[in-house]
Amino acid sequence: MESQKRCHNYDQDLINQIREMKLQGLSDSEIAKKLGVARNTVAKWRKICNIEPAPRGKSSTVDVDLLVQLHEKGYADGAIAEMMGISRTLVVKVRKTLGLRPNRRKGERGPGRLRENVPLYQEARRILNDPSTARIIYAATREYLKRVRNDENLTEEEKQRAEAVAWATTIIHPGNILHPSPPAFTSPAEKTNMTHIEYVLKLEHRNDFAGVCGAPSPVLLEAALQIRGAEEEAAALAEYVQYSGYVNTHKTVAEIMAETHLLNKRPEDIAYWHGVWDEQDMKAREWAPVKEGRRIRRCVYRMSEKRITNGKKGKGGGYQNTEARRAYLGAMGY
Structure with a gap:
């Protein structure tokens, strides 16, 4: 009552x-x-109010043999929990009961999960700072390059593009913006020749790399985090290397995964940037008023046959050329 x-x-x-x-x-x-x-x-x-508690479910059963087998392969506690469908706390409890040490050094922390609200460039650098995960990604990249080079069905151009993708997997940092000093004299625009065009295009291409970086794909990073510590299974991730590429430094993981297909989580391929640069080259060369390049001077200084009337005065009453005097002193060891 x-x-x-x-x-x-x-x-x-x-x-x-x-x-x-x-x-x-x-x-x-x-x-x-x-x-x-x-x-x-x-x-x-x-x-x-005498409300009965909800019935508790059955306790999770642990396959101890499978847990020991995965632990011997080098998997971390979180990866074992995901593969066995149990909680990480239960994995740690069973591992301690069996007297097994964790697959990490004392005080070491893993990179954790892939954060989707962080730029891919920043997240890839953070994950590759972990030696265990980095070794897996590098081993998968080497296996991918080995398969590409031994594939006789690929052309040389396709192999070069595949190698560029593999280099992006190891992270290619963005370049610095070049600020060239303006010259003392600039020729009129109507006299722009192909040599000037090449200089401008090289500068533009170099500055494009200020906001572009090479990074591994999110699907490769996720797979590497799942098998962190099991380096012998890194070869199975070689197929994910082909989805790496070049991205803008500010694009987050979620944006890249949303813009691409679920089965093709590929950042922007190097072929995309080659297409952009080829279009710039074509437009610039069509605009150039002078369709010829500037001839390179083969000899800047030519000796004159007439008597030298400038420079340093010699003991015999004549004048010695400054360049000749400098060459003479250089030959004497000064």
Whole structure:
């Protein structure tokens, strides 16, 4: 009777909600989270109003032999938990019971999961700073290059593009913006020749790399994190190397995964940038007023046959050329 009075004195709506959620099989923590109250409050009024707790499910069974086998291969606790479908806490508990040491050095922390709200360039650098994960990605890249070079069905151009993709997997940092000093004299625009065009295009291509970097694909990073520590299985990730490429430094992992197909999580391929540069080259060369390049001077200084009338005065009354005097002193060892 006393419990019923205390039950009626409290908010009956809250008690009814607790009773309905308990019938649905929710725990005290889940009910407290949904109602916005403390867990102790839910447990207290559940006991006062004689509301039976939700039946607990069966405890997870652990295949000890499989756990030991995965541990011997070098998998971390989180990877073992995902592969066995159990919690990481349970894996740690069983491992400690068996007397097994964790597959990491004392005090070492792994890179964790792939963060989708961070630029891919920053996230790839963070993950590759972990030696265990970096060794797996590098081993997969070497296996990919080995397959490409031994494939007789690929042309030389396709092999070169594949090698460029493999280099991107190891992270190619963005370039610096070049700020050339303006010359003392600039020829008129109507006299621009092909040599000037080549200089400008090289400068533009170099500055394009200021916002572009080579990075491994998100699918390769995810796979490497799952088998972190098991280097003997790195060859299985070689097929994911082909999805790497070149991206803008500000693009996040989520943006790259959303812009590409689910089965082809490939950043922008190097062929895309070659297409951009080829289009720039074609437009610039068509615009050039002078279709010829500047001839390279083969000899900057020519000796004159006439008497030298400038430079340093010699003992015999003549004048010695400054360049000749400098060459003479150089030959003497000065």
